[in-house]
Each structure stands twice: as C-alpha cells, then as structure tokens.
Amino acid sequence: MAVEKERRDFLGMALGGFTAIGGIAALGAAKKTWDPLPSVKAAGFTVVDLTQMQENQVTIEKWRGKPIFILKKGADMKTNERDVVVDGTRYFVAIGLCTHLGCIPAYYPDQHKFICACHGGQFGTSGEVLKAPPQKPLVIPPFKIDGTKLVLGEEGPEYQELKSKNLIA
Ligand code: FES
Numbered sequence: 001m002a003v004e005k006e007r008r009d010f011l012g013m014a015l016g017g018f019t020a021i022g023g024i025a026a027l028g029a030a031k032k033t034w035d036p037l038p039s040v041k042a043a044g045f046t047v048v049d050l051t052q053m054q055e056n057q058v059t060i061e062k063w064r065g066k067p068i069f070i071l072k073k074g075a076d077m078k079t080n081e082r083d084v085v086v087d088g089t090r091y092f093v094a095i096g097l098c099t100h101l102g103c104i105p106a107y108y109p110d111q112h113k114f115i116c117a118c119h120g121g122q123f124g125t126s127g128e129v130l131k132a133p134p135q136k137p138l139v140i141p142p143f144k145i146d147g148t149k150l151v152l153g154e155e156g157p158e159y160q161e162l163k164s165k166n167l168i169a
Contacts, residue, residue, distance in 0.1 A: 044064070044153055045151055045152065045153040045154060046061055046062065046063040046068070046151075046152040046153060047146075047149050047150070047151050047152075048061050048070060048149065048150040048151075048152065049148065049149055050070070050072070050086055050089075050091065050148050050149065050150055051148050053070060053072035053091070054072060055072050055073070055074040056071075056072070056073070056074050056077070056109045056112075057071070057072065057107075057109060058070065058071045058107040059071075059072075060096060061152065063141060063152040063153060064153070066095050066096070066097060066141070067095070067096035067097070067104055068093065068094070068095060068096060068141060068152055069092070069093070069094045069095075069096040069107070069114070069138070070091060070092075070093050070150065071091060071092040071093075071107065071125060072089060072090075072091055073089070073090040073091065073092060073125060077090075077112060077125055078112075078124070078125060078126070080092070080124075080125075080126035080128070081165070081167060082126045082127060082128075082137075082140065082162065082167050083126065084143070084145065084150075084158055086145055086148060086150075087148060091150075092125055092126050092127060093140055093141065093143055093150065093152075094127045094137075094138035094139060094140055094141070095138065095139045095140075095141050096138070097138075097139075098116040098118065098121055098123075098134055098138075099129075099134045099135065099136040099137065099138060099139065099169070100116065100118070100119060100121050100133045100134040100135075101118060101119070103116050103117065103118035103119075104116075105117075105121070105122075105123060105138075112124070112125050113125075113130060114127075114138070116134070119133050120133075121133055121134040123137065123138050127139075127140070136169055137169060139168060139169040140159070140162060140167070140168045140169070141153075142154060142155045142159055143155075143156060143158070143159050144156025144157075144158070144159065145158055
C-alpha cells in the first residue's frame with residue numbers, strides 16, 4: 001500500500017513538474033511574441049551620414065519600418081522651401097510612401113521625378129505632386145540635423161520650422 005502511494009506521489013510530482021516546465025516555456029514563447037523585434041527597438045532613431053550621398057541620387061534608409069528617401073540636390077535642381085540645407089548643400093527628406101495608397105515610388109534621376117508604379121502618381125524633387133491621383137506631397141518625417149548627420153525620429157529646429165509653416169505634408 002505504502003509503495004503504491006509513493007508511486008502515485010512520484011507520478012503526481014513528475015506530472016506537476018512537466019506542467020510547470022510547459023507553462024514556463026509557453027510564457028516565454030508568448031513574451032517573445034509580444035516583445036518588439038530588436039530591429040524595431042533600435043529603429044527609434046536612425047542616424048544617416050549625409051557626406052556619403054551622391055548628387056541627384058536617392059538614398060533609402062529605414063526608420064520605424066518605413067522607407068525614408070534622402071535626395072541630395074544638385075545646383076541645377078529647383079530650390080524649394082521644403083529643402084533642408086546642410087553645409088550649403090540642399091537635401092530633400094521624405095517618407096518614401098505614396099500619399100495616394102502607400103506604394104513606394106521610384107526616383108528617376110533623368111526626369112527629376114518620383115514615379116509611383118501603382119497608379120501613375122508623380123512627385124517632384126521636393127515631394128510636390130506633379131501628377132494625380134496623389135493629392136498630398138510626400139511627407140517629411142521628424143528629423144534633426146547634427147553636424148553633417150541626419151537624425152531621423154527627433155524633431156530638430158529645422159523640422160519644427162517646416163512644421164510651423166505647414167510644409168511637412
Ligand atoms: S499608390 Fe501611388 S499613385 Fe496610387
């Protein structure tokens with residue numbers, strides 16, 4: 001009788017132990033699902049060295065899961081009040097999502113245009129709408145200029161000035 005009880009106690013403890021381990025493993029898996037990915041955590045700010053940019057070329061960075069266009073403008077390109085001037089060089093910075101339905105437009109350096117393949121929308125080198133269906137310009141993300149670096153995700157004075165003039169979108 002005593003042996004039978006001990007056997008039951010042992011089986012009970014073993015089963016309890018397995019259940020506890022299973023529960024902990026399930027909680028661990030659930031936490032992994034809820035936690036943001038490391039790339040998302042690190043994506044709060046993106047720092048871009050502007051000295052590496054080439055004229056009339058768009059560099060695409062990623063910030064908070066969105067593509068960010070950075071266009072270094074040449075002297076022959078139209079100036080615009082949305083331009084960001086760093087060390088005498090003009091840049092256009094925008095979230096690279098079409099303001100129609102969110103496709104990613106491509107830059108055509110020979111035409112100085114962003115063209116959206118989804119419905120044919122076109123934007124100029126300052127994100128202004130050149131051709132519908134988009135109704136709004138490309139949106140400028142929060143940024144700060146730190147020397148020759150662009151910090152995406154922080155509202156610096158240059159961004160705040162654009163914002164105060166309603167030039168962000
Ligand atoms: S999503 Fe770009 S034109 Fe429609």
